[in-house]
Amino acid sequence: MSKLAVAIQNLTKTFSVGNVLRALQKNPPKKGGTEVLRGVSLEVYRGEALGLLGPNGAGKTTLLEILCTLLLPTGGQASVGGYDVVREARQVRKVVSYCPSASDNFYPRLTGMANLEFYALLNNLSPQEARRRIPTVLNLVELDASRDVAFQRYSEGMKQRLALARALLTDPELLLLDEPTRSLDPVLQQEIRKFVREQVVAKLGKTVLLVTHSLLEAEQVCDRLAILHRGQIVSLGTPEEIKRAGGTENLTTAFQRAVGATPCL
Numbered sequence: 001m002s003k004l005a006v007a008i009q010n011l012t013k014t015f016s017v018g019n020v021l022r023a024l025q026k027n028p029p030k031k032g033g034t035e036v037l038r039g040v041s042l043e044v045y046r047g048e049a050l051g052l053l054g055p056n057g058a059g060k061t062t063l064l065e066i067l068c069t070l071l072l073p074t075g076g077q078a079s080v081g082g083y084d085v086v087r088e089a090r091q092v093r094k095v096v097s098y099c100p101s102a103s104d105n106f107y108p109r110l111t112g113m114a115n116l117e118f119y120a121l122l123n124n125l126s127p128q129e130a131r132r133r134i135p136t137v138l139n140l141v142e143l144d145a146s147r148d149v150a151f152q153r154y155s156e157g158m159k160q161r162l163a164l165a166r167a168l169l170t171d172p173e174l175l176l177l178d179e180p181t182r183s184l185d186p187v188l189q190q191e192i193r194k195f196v197r198e199q200v201v202a203k204l205g206k207t208v209l210l211v212t213h214s215l216l217e218a219e220q221v222c223d224r225l226a227i228l229h230r231g232q233i234v235s236l237g238t239p240e241e242i243k244r245a246g247g248t249e250n251l252t253t254a255f256q257r258a259v260g261a262t263p264c265l
Helices: 060-067 089-095 112-122 127-140 156-168 186-203 215-221 239-245 251-258
Strands: 004-016 033-045 049-053 075-080 096-099 174-178 207-211 224-229 232-237
Touching: 004 060, 004 207, 033 060, 033 207, 033 232, 049 060, 049 186, 049 215, 060 075, 060 096, 060 174, 060 207, 089 096, 096 156, 112 127, 112 156, 127 156, 156 174, 156 186, 186 207, 186 215, 207 215, 215 251, 224 239, 224 251, 232 239, 232 251, 239 251
Parallel strands: 049 207, 049 224, 096 174, 174 207
Antiparallel strands: 004 033, 004 075, 224 232
16 A cells, blocks of 8 residues: 555646636736646655645645545646546545535534434445444544534534534545634634544544644644645645744744745755
8 A cells, every 4th residue: 555645746726717716816817817726746645644834825725625526627636545536536535535614514403413414425324334433423523412412502613523523424544624723712723633633643543634824733733734835835844844944943934934935846
Protein backbone atom coordinates (compact mmCIF):
# COMPACT_ATOMS: atom_id res chain seq x y z
CA MET A 1 0.00 0.00 0.00
CA SER A 2 1.27 3.46 -0.91
CA LYS A 3 2.30 5.79 1.90
CA LEU A 4 0.42 8.58 0.16
CA ALA A 5 -3.19 9.36 0.98
CA VAL A 6 -3.32 12.27 -1.46
CA ALA A 7 -1.18 13.00 -4.51
CA ILE A 8 -1.68 16.25 -6.40
CA GLN A 9 0.31 17.26 -9.48
CA ASN A 10 0.11 20.63 -11.22
CA LEU A 11 -3.57 21.04 -10.35
CA THR A 12 -5.41 24.02 -11.86
CA LYS A 13 -8.94 25.31 -11.59
CA THR A 14 -10.48 28.15 -13.58
CA PHE A 15 -14.02 29.40 -13.00
CA SER A 16 -16.03 31.19 -15.64
CA VAL A 17 -16.65 34.85 -14.86
CA GLY A 18 -20.38 34.44 -14.40
CA ASN A 19 -20.23 31.51 -11.99
CA VAL A 20 -18.04 32.53 -9.05
CA LEU A 21 -18.18 36.13 -7.95
CA ARG A 22 -16.11 35.49 -4.83
CA ALA A 23 -13.08 34.69 -6.93
CA LEU A 24 -13.34 37.99 -8.75
CA GLN A 25 -12.71 39.90 -5.54
CA LYS A 26 -9.10 38.72 -5.47
CA ASN A 27 -8.10 38.03 -9.05
CA PRO A 28 -9.27 39.87 -12.17
CA PRO A 29 -10.71 37.62 -14.89
CA LYS A 30 -8.38 36.50 -17.65
CA LYS A 31 -9.60 35.17 -20.98
CA GLY A 32 -13.14 34.80 -19.71
CA GLY A 33 -12.32 33.10 -16.42
CA THR A 34 -10.72 33.33 -13.00
CA GLU A 35 -7.80 31.08 -12.12
CA VAL A 36 -8.31 29.93 -8.52
CA LEU A 37 -5.69 27.15 -8.46
CA ARG A 38 -2.48 27.65 -10.43
CA GLY A 39 -0.38 24.52 -10.65
CA VAL A 40 -0.71 23.10 -7.13
CA SER A 41 1.44 20.06 -6.35
CA LEU A 42 1.16 18.43 -2.94
CA GLU A 43 1.53 15.05 -1.24
CA VAL A 44 -0.28 14.08 1.95
CA TYR A 45 0.93 11.01 3.83
CA ARG A 46 -1.37 8.41 5.35
CA GLY A 47 -2.07 9.09 9.01
CA GLU A 48 -0.88 12.69 9.05
CA ALA A 49 -2.75 15.92 9.65
CA LEU A 50 -1.86 18.57 7.09
CA GLY A 51 -3.10 22.13 7.50
CA LEU A 52 -4.09 24.34 4.59
CA LEU A 53 -3.53 28.00 5.41
CA GLY A 54 -3.95 31.10 3.30
CA PRO A 55 -5.81 34.38 2.89
CA ASN A 56 -9.45 34.40 1.80
CA GLY A 57 -9.68 33.52 -1.88
CA ALA A 58 -6.40 31.57 -1.88
CA GLY A 59 -8.09 28.41 -3.20
CA LYS A 60 -8.24 26.30 -0.03
CA THR A 61 -11.91 25.28 -0.17
CA THR A 62 -11.72 24.82 -3.94
CA LEU A 63 -8.91 22.32 -3.41
CA LEU A 64 -10.96 20.36 -0.87
CA GLU A 65 -13.98 20.32 -3.18
CA ILE A 66 -11.89 18.88 -6.00
CA LEU A 67 -10.49 16.17 -3.71
CA CYS A 68 -13.98 15.08 -2.65
CA THR A 69 -15.21 15.21 -6.30
CA LEU A 70 -17.64 18.12 -5.85
CA LEU A 71 -15.66 20.07 -8.46
CA LEU A 72 -13.76 18.99 -11.55
CA PRO A 73 -10.24 20.35 -12.00
CA THR A 74 -9.40 22.33 -15.11
CA GLY A 75 -5.99 20.73 -15.46
CA GLY A 76 -3.43 18.57 -13.69
CA GLN A 77 -4.06 15.42 -11.67
CA ALA A 78 -5.19 14.50 -8.18
CA SER A 79 -5.69 11.13 -6.54
CA VAL A 80 -7.09 10.09 -3.17
CA GLY A 81 -6.28 6.65 -1.81
CA GLY A 82 -4.74 5.86 -5.17
CA TYR A 83 -7.92 6.72 -7.09
CA ASP A 84 -8.05 9.50 -9.66
CA VAL A 85 -10.61 12.16 -8.66
CA VAL A 86 -11.90 12.46 -12.23
CA ARG A 87 -11.72 8.96 -13.72
CA GLU A 88 -12.45 7.06 -10.48
CA ALA A 89 -14.73 9.49 -8.66
CA ARG A 90 -16.99 6.76 -7.30
CA GLN A 91 -14.09 4.99 -5.61
CA VAL A 92 -12.79 8.30 -4.25
CA ARG A 93 -16.13 8.99 -2.58
CA LYS A 94 -15.83 5.69 -0.72
CA VAL A 95 -12.57 6.68 0.99
CA VAL A 96 -13.03 10.43 1.58
CA SER A 97 -15.42 12.46 3.69
CA TYR A 98 -15.92 16.24 3.58
CA CYS A 99 -16.91 18.22 6.67
CA PRO A 100 -17.72 21.86 5.81
CA SER A 101 -17.78 24.51 8.52
CA ALA A 102 -21.46 25.37 8.03
CA SER A 103 -23.84 23.35 10.20
CA ASP A 104 -26.99 24.35 8.32
CA ASN A 105 -27.09 21.21 6.20
CA PHE A 106 -28.86 19.17 8.86
CA TYR A 107 -32.62 18.96 9.21
CA PRO A 108 -33.48 21.14 12.24
CA ARG A 109 -36.59 19.25 13.35
CA LEU A 110 -34.96 15.84 13.15
CA THR A 111 -32.99 14.45 16.08
CA GLY A 112 -29.26 13.95 15.88
CA MET A 113 -29.89 10.21 15.51
CA ALA A 114 -32.44 10.68 12.73
CA ASN A 115 -30.14 13.05 10.85
CA LEU A 116 -27.36 10.47 10.91
CA GLU A 117 -29.77 7.75 9.78
CA PHE A 118 -30.72 9.94 6.82
CA TYR A 119 -27.08 10.57 5.85
CA ALA A 120 -26.28 6.87 6.29
CA LEU A 121 -28.97 6.17 3.69
CA LEU A 122 -27.54 8.82 1.36
CA ASN A 123 -24.11 7.25 1.69
CA ASN A 124 -25.46 3.81 0.76
CA LEU A 125 -24.79 2.24 4.14
CA SER A 126 -26.84 -0.90 4.68
CA PRO A 127 -29.29 -0.88 7.62
CA GLN A 128 -26.93 -3.23 9.45
CA GLU A 129 -23.94 -0.94 8.87
CA ALA A 130 -25.94 2.11 9.93
CA ARG A 131 -27.04 0.44 13.17
CA ARG A 132 -23.41 -0.39 13.90
CA ARG A 133 -21.78 2.88 12.87
CA ILE A 134 -24.22 5.50 14.22
CA PRO A 135 -23.90 4.57 17.93
CA THR A 136 -20.13 4.34 17.46
CA VAL A 137 -19.72 7.84 16.04
CA LEU A 138 -22.23 9.38 18.47
CA ASN A 139 -20.27 7.92 21.35
CA LEU A 140 -17.00 9.09 19.80
CA VAL A 141 -18.16 12.73 19.64
CA GLU A 142 -19.88 12.46 23.05
CA LEU A 143 -23.41 13.06 21.77
CA ASP A 144 -24.88 9.76 22.99
CA ALA A 145 -27.00 11.51 25.61
CA SER A 146 -28.35 13.97 23.01
CA ARG A 147 -29.10 11.50 20.23
CA ASP A 148 -32.88 12.00 20.58
CA VAL A 149 -32.75 15.81 20.85
CA ALA A 150 -33.84 17.85 17.82
CA PHE A 151 -30.94 19.39 15.94
CA GLN A 152 -32.45 22.87 16.29
CA ARG A 153 -31.94 22.59 20.06
CA TYR A 154 -28.25 21.76 19.75
CA SER A 155 -25.64 24.30 20.82
CA GLU A 156 -23.07 25.44 18.26
CA GLY A 157 -20.53 23.05 19.72
CA MET A 158 -22.96 20.14 19.53
CA LYS A 159 -23.79 21.00 15.93
CA GLN A 160 -20.13 20.91 14.98
CA ARG A 161 -19.62 17.61 16.79
CA LEU A 162 -22.59 16.14 14.91
CA ALA A 163 -20.99 17.34 11.67
CA LEU A 164 -17.83 15.46 12.62
CA ALA A 165 -19.92 12.38 13.46
CA ARG A 166 -21.52 12.55 10.02
CA ALA A 167 -18.11 12.86 8.38
CA LEU A 168 -16.90 9.77 10.26
CA LEU A 169 -20.06 7.77 9.52
CA THR A 170 -18.58 5.97 6.51
CA ASP A 171 -15.27 5.26 8.29
CA PRO A 172 -13.30 7.21 5.63
CA GLU A 173 -9.55 7.03 5.11
CA LEU A 174 -9.31 10.79 4.49
CA LEU A 175 -11.20 13.50 6.36
CA LEU A 176 -11.44 16.95 4.78
CA LEU A 177 -12.20 19.56 7.45
CA ASP A 178 -13.10 23.08 6.34
CA GLU A 179 -12.74 25.45 9.32
CA PRO A 180 -14.32 23.08 11.88
CA THR A 181 -13.92 25.56 14.77
CA ARG A 182 -15.22 28.68 13.05
CA SER A 183 -17.83 30.58 15.15
CA LEU A 184 -17.05 28.51 18.25
CA ASP A 185 -15.89 30.03 21.54
CA PRO A 186 -12.27 29.38 22.65
CA VAL A 187 -13.22 26.51 24.99
CA LEU A 188 -15.19 24.67 22.29
CA GLN A 189 -12.46 25.36 19.74
CA GLN A 190 -9.95 23.66 22.02
CA GLU A 191 -12.27 20.67 22.48
CA ILE A 192 -12.62 20.18 18.73
CA ARG A 193 -8.87 20.53 18.17
CA LYS A 194 -8.15 17.96 20.86
CA PHE A 195 -10.72 15.61 19.38
CA VAL A 196 -9.21 15.85 15.89
CA ARG A 197 -5.63 15.43 17.10
CA GLU A 198 -6.12 12.75 19.76
CA GLN A 199 -9.09 10.80 18.47
CA VAL A 200 -9.32 11.19 14.69
CA VAL A 201 -5.59 11.19 13.89
CA ALA A 202 -3.84 9.46 16.80
CA LYS A 203 -6.46 6.87 17.81
CA LEU A 204 -8.39 6.19 14.60
CA GLY A 205 -5.39 6.68 12.32
CA LYS A 206 -7.25 8.87 9.85
CA THR A 207 -5.56 11.23 7.42
CA VAL A 208 -6.78 14.81 7.89
CA LEU A 209 -6.61 17.78 5.56
CA LEU A 210 -7.58 20.80 7.64
CA VAL A 211 -8.45 24.26 6.32
CA THR A 212 -8.08 26.86 9.04
CA HIS A 213 -7.41 30.56 9.53
CA SER A 214 -6.14 29.94 13.06
CA LEU A 215 -2.38 29.60 13.25
CA LEU A 216 -2.72 28.33 16.82
CA GLU A 217 -5.04 25.59 15.58
CA ALA A 218 -2.63 24.71 12.80
CA GLU A 219 0.26 24.31 15.26
CA GLN A 220 -1.78 22.30 17.75
CA VAL A 221 -3.38 19.90 15.27
CA CYS A 222 -1.17 19.57 12.21
CA ASP A 223 2.04 17.70 11.46
CA ARG A 224 2.75 19.84 8.39
CA LEU A 225 1.39 23.04 6.90
CA ALA A 226 0.86 24.17 3.32
CA ILE A 227 0.37 27.90 2.79
CA LEU A 228 -1.66 28.83 -0.29
CA HIS A 229 -1.54 32.31 -1.81
CA ARG A 230 -3.28 33.29 -5.04
CA GLY A 231 -3.77 29.66 -5.97
CA GLN A 232 -0.19 28.51 -5.40
CA ILE A 233 1.68 26.85 -2.55
CA VAL A 234 4.18 29.39 -1.27
CA SER A 235 5.44 27.46 1.78
CA LEU A 236 5.31 23.81 2.84
CA GLY A 237 6.69 21.97 5.85
CA THR A 238 6.35 21.44 9.58
CA PRO A 239 5.51 24.51 11.66
CA GLU A 240 9.17 24.74 12.66
CA GLU A 241 10.31 24.48 9.05
CA ILE A 242 7.84 27.20 8.04
CA LYS A 243 9.25 29.45 10.76
CA ARG A 244 12.85 28.81 9.71
CA ALA A 245 12.00 29.50 6.08
CA GLY A 246 10.51 32.82 7.17
CA GLY A 247 13.55 33.66 9.30
CA THR A 248 11.50 33.94 12.49
CA GLU A 249 10.40 31.99 15.57
CA ASN A 250 6.85 33.28 15.20
CA LEU A 251 4.41 31.44 12.92
CA THR A 252 2.30 34.54 12.34
CA THR A 253 5.31 36.46 11.07
CA ALA A 254 6.38 33.49 8.94
CA PHE A 255 2.88 33.30 7.45
CA GLN A 256 2.85 37.00 6.66
CA ARG A 257 6.20 36.73 4.93
CA ALA A 258 5.18 33.63 3.02
CA VAL A 259 2.13 35.16 1.41
CA GLY A 260 4.31 37.92 0.04
CA ALA A 261 7.04 35.57 -1.15
CA THR A 262 7.75 34.07 -4.54
CA PRO A 263 5.75 30.81 -4.82
CA CYS A 264 7.83 27.67 -4.39
CA LEU A 265 8.01 25.30 -7.33
